[in-house]
Amino acid sequence: MSTPAKITLRSPVTDLYGIGPEAGKKLAKLEITTVFDLLTFIPRRYNDWSDISRIDMCEEGKEISFLGTVTTSPVRKGMKKQSPVSFYVSDGTGRIELSYFNAPYIMNKFMIGDKIFVHGQVTYYGTRAQIVNPFCEKAASADELKLVRPVYHLTAGITSNMISKWVGTALKLVKGQIPDVIPASLKDRENLCGAYEAYQYVHFPDSIEQAAEGRRRIAYEELILLGIGMKYFMSVGGPEEVAPIVVPHGNLSSDAASRWKTVVGNLGFKLTGDQKKALSDIQQDLMVSKPMNRLVQGDVGSGKTAVAILSMAMTAIMGKQSVLLAPTSVLAKQHYDSACALLEGSGINVALLLGKTKASLKKEIKEQLREGEASIIIGTHAVLTDDVKFNDLSLVIADEQHRFGVRQREKLLISRDGSDGVNAVHNLVMTATPIPRTLAMVIYGDMATSVIKEKPAGRKEIKTHFLPYTDGDDIYNVLIAKLRKGEQAYIVCPRIDDDSEVLAPDEYYFDDFFDIGEQTPEAVSVKTMKKRLDDHGISDKYPSAVLYGSMKETQKLEVMEKFLSGEIKVLISTTVIEVGVNNPNATMMVIMNAERFGLSTLHQLRGRIGRGDKQSYCVLCSDNKTERALERMKLMCECSDGFELAGKDLELRGPGDFFGTRQHGIPTLRAANLFTDAPLAKTACDEVNKVFEQGGKEASDLMDNIGVMFKLRFAEKMGTL
Numbered sequence: 001m002s003t004p005a006k007i008t009l010r011s012p013v014t015d016l017y018g019i020g021p022e023a024g025k026k027l028a029k030l031e032i033t034t035v036f037d038l039l040t041f042i043p044r045r046y047n048d049w050s051d052i053s054r055i056d057m058c059e060e061g062k063e064i065s066f067l068g069t070v071t072t073s074p075v076r077k078g079m080k081k082q083s084p085v086s087f088y089v090s091d092g093t094g095r096i097e098l099s100y101f102n103a104p105y106i107m108n109k110f111m112i113g114d115k116i117f118v119h120g121q122v123t124y125y126g127t128r129a130q131i132v133n134p135f136c137e138k139a140a141s142a143d144e145l146k147l148v149r150p151v152y153h154l155t156a157g158i159t160s161n162m163i164s165k166w167v168g169t170a171l172k173l174v175k176g177q178i179p180d181v182i183p184a185s186l187k188d189r190e191n192l193c194g195a196y197e198a199y200q201y202v203h204f205p206d207s208i209e210q211a212a213e214g215r216r217r218i219a220y221e222e223l224i225l226l227g228i229g230m231k232y233f234m235s236v237g238g239p240e241e242v243a244p245i246v247v248p249h250g251n252l253s254s255d256a257a258s259r260w261k262t263v264v265g266n267l268g269f270k271l272t273g274d275q276k277k278a279l280s281d282i283q284q285d286l287m288v289s290k291p292m293n294r295l296v297q298g299d300v301g302s303g304k305t306a307v308a309i310l311s312m313a314m315t316a317i318m319g320k321q322s323v324l325l326a327p328t329s330v331l332a333k334q335h336y337d338s339a340c341a342l343l344e345g346s347g348i349n350v351a352l353l354l355g356k357t358k359a360s361l362k363k364e365i366k367e368q369l370r371e372g373e374a375s376i377i378i379g380t381h382a383v384l385t386d387d388v389k390f391n392d393l394s395l396v397i398a399d400e401q402h403r404f405g406v407r408q409r410e411k412l413l414i415s416r417d418g419s420d421g422v423n424a425v426h427n428l429v430m431t432a433t434p435i436p437r438t439l440a441m442v443i444y445g446d447m448a449t450s451v452i453k454e455k456p457a458g459r460k461e462i463k464t465h466f467l468p469y470t471d472g473d474d475i476y477n478v479l480i481a482k483l484r485k486g487e488q489a490y491i492v493c494p495r496i497d498d499d500s501e502v503l504a505p506d507e508y509y510f511d512d513f514f515d516i517g518e519q520t521p522e523a524v525s526v527k528t529m530k531k532r533l534d535d536h537g538i539s540d541k542y543p544s545a546v547l548y549g550s551m552k553e554t555q556k557l558e559v560m561e562k563f564l565s566g567e568i569k570v571l572i573s574t575t576v577i578e579v580g581v582n583n584p585n586a587t588m589m590v591i592m593n594a595e596r597f598g599l600s601t602l603h604q605l606r607g608r609i610g611r612g613d614k615q616s617y618c619v620l621c622s623d624n625k626t627e628r629a630l631e632r633m634k635l636m637c638e639c640s641d642g643f644e645l646a647g648k649d650l651e652l653r654g655p656g657d658f659f660g661t662r663q664h665g666i667p668t669l670r671a672a673n674l675f676t677d678a679p680l681a682k683t684a685c686d687e688v689n690k691v692f693e694q695g696g697k698e699a700s701d702l703m704d705n706i707g708v709m710f711k712l713r714f715a716e717k718m719g720t721l
């Protein structure tokens with residue numbers, strides 16, 4: 001139990017007095033492992049108790065603060081051990097009874113005549129007003145107390161008071177150790193407080209304004225760490241020049257032109273205007289020797305895959321190789337099938353490389369890549385970071401980028417071409433998550449963006465409905481109605497079986513945990529749902545199968561194949577199908593315990609249907625009736641636009657919350673809001689870069705400090721994402 005001689009920012013929290021291994025485990029759930037993590041665990045909001053009122057202004061249900069004098073000795077009211085301890089307080093305008101349950105120590109804490117501060121919620125007991133379990137401290141005036149109380153995101157077994165106490169201990173021990181990462185010029189102009197004060201202000205503010213002042217400083221700090229840190233401490237460097245790939249249309253050889261025509265002819269549909277625009281942006285980028293660094297943003301179902309494959313076809317026709325990275329093998333296989341169909345007859349060789357690919361075949365594929373016989377390779381990033389060597393790799397496309405850590409992406413931007421030299425390649429990222437431009441710049445560096453807004457022609461809007469229960473005939477009836485027409489369905493559940501943990505109900509976890517408390521309805525599992533379909537006799541007529549992440553790769557692919565071919569009618573799965581799965585004949589999606597998923601996840605899931613010309617339905621089932629849950633369900637039913645939902649998501653969570661960070665593979669931001677603070681990020685980073693340009697001591701100090709803090713705050717966490 002002894003505190004080691006020196007506590008530093010990187011010390012484990014369990015080195016702090018009062019934090020044992022059990023508490024340490026709980027804190028780890030909140031992503032707090034080091035002392036610095038604890039300090040940057042910014043309160044989600046504050047309770048302001050500083051507004052002093054009077055006892056005669058009591059109203060049922062109202063929270064009040066007042067100063068008064070104890071007029072009766074605390075006594076136990078009743079014989080039982082659990083009987084409350086009560087006493088009266090008066091403030092000259094009236095008197096009120098304070099009652100404490102489970103707090104025998106109160107009997108010795110207060111005496112007649114003590115001046116006290118009280119905060120609590122007023123309830124009426126007959127005609128008598130009382131306050132049960134109020135906050136109560138001896139104090140002659142309110143100035144003696146900290147009355148702005150931080151409220152933290154919590155997990156079971158940890159209270160805001162515990163966090164406050166630990167932060168208090170930590171702050172005393174690390175005084176003078178927090179490196180300053182903000183240039184003097186910015187500090188002056190924005191009137192920012194000191195590095196150490198900022199943490200004091202957010203955790204122990206004298207006023208709400210002071211807390212906001214601390215948070216503002218820490219937000220700047222975070223954004224500088226992210227913007228500058230990513231650039232200087234994460235990038236792998238490498239040559240700035242690449243060989244241009246695409247020659248202008250007019251100059252295409254007749255052979256190349258006819259191969260391109262074959263590919264476009266295979267499409268089977270007309271590209272939308274936005275798809276064409278994205279493709280032409282890409283083509284322009286590929287024509288010059290500066291490496292392309294482009295982000296294609298398009299809502300789910302907007303047709304990003306076609307753009308990716310056509311870009312690779314362009315590259316292949318010009319005699320260069322390209323890679324398409326998918327986050328899962330299921331998706332890689334699907335992209336491979338689309339590519340094969342699209343490239344048929346064009347003479348372009350496509351290869352698929354998965355973890356489960358047989359060793360002999362792997363060897364053959366690698367040989368083909370090294371010799372340049374295969375010009376397009378599709379696979380998961382795990383496979384491609386191996387010892388794969390290319391003959392002439394020019395383009396790397398990552399689909400659904402946010403599934404990869406930033407680190408993996410960086411690695412792939414270097415081509416391993418057989419020689420040991422490092423070559424830059426063109427880089428294209430496809431994402432369905434809307435990212436404002438300034439934010440993209442912070443995360444991805446100087447990235448150009450193409451947006452696909454237009455939906456392919458003939459698409460019907462998905463109809464979304466809410467059912468306030470998770471078991472019931474309605475669910476099976478709507479399902480059967482669709483299946484009867486020969487269409488297919490997804491059922492998504494938040495966990496695999498009844499013993500397994502509920503799969504990370506993503507970003508909403510803390511809030512919902514907090515709201516629902518003990519009454520959390522049981523989460524329906526994939527296996528339970530399968531059993532229900534079997535019991536209802538649905539599986540007899542319409543074969544169903546389960547799919548989840550921890551299944552064997554070969555099994556997963558087999559299930560997917562059967563679902564795509566129509567042999568399996570109902571796919572019961574976890575969120576593994578969230579990303580990219582494409583079966584236009586699936587027109588129905590039922591999401592169980594929908595309240596457990598964030599809006600962006602729900603929207604991604606829903607994007608699996610509505611991919612053909614038939615009317616699709618999404619049914620959200622939830623027996624959770626908290627206001628927050630209902631509000632999200634309502635938004636989902638009313639709104640089908642991903643960009644709009646992202647905005648609403650932000651509104652619902654409020655600033656300072658963490659939409660968007662996880663999706664982009666970077667650790668949670670705690671003070672800054674990547675959406676609303678994006679302009680601020682740019683100003684701050686510009687200011688730092690100015691200092692760097694001037695050089696000298698301020699520049700080198702600043703660089704050192706940013707390095708230290710970036711490692712503490714982000715770099716060490718990114719490896720594990």
Ligand code: ADP
Pocket residue numbers: 269270271272275298299300301302303304305306432456457580582584607611
């Ligand atoms: P996402 O942007 O979500 O990756 P996909 O690329 O998977 O979307 O496309 C969704 C579906 O739309 C696929 O079945 C694809 O073949 C089809 N599609 C793509 N572009 C068009 C288009 N211009 N017209 C009609 N259908 C299209």
Ligand code: MG
Pocket residue numbers: 304305399580
């Ligand atoms: Mg896709």
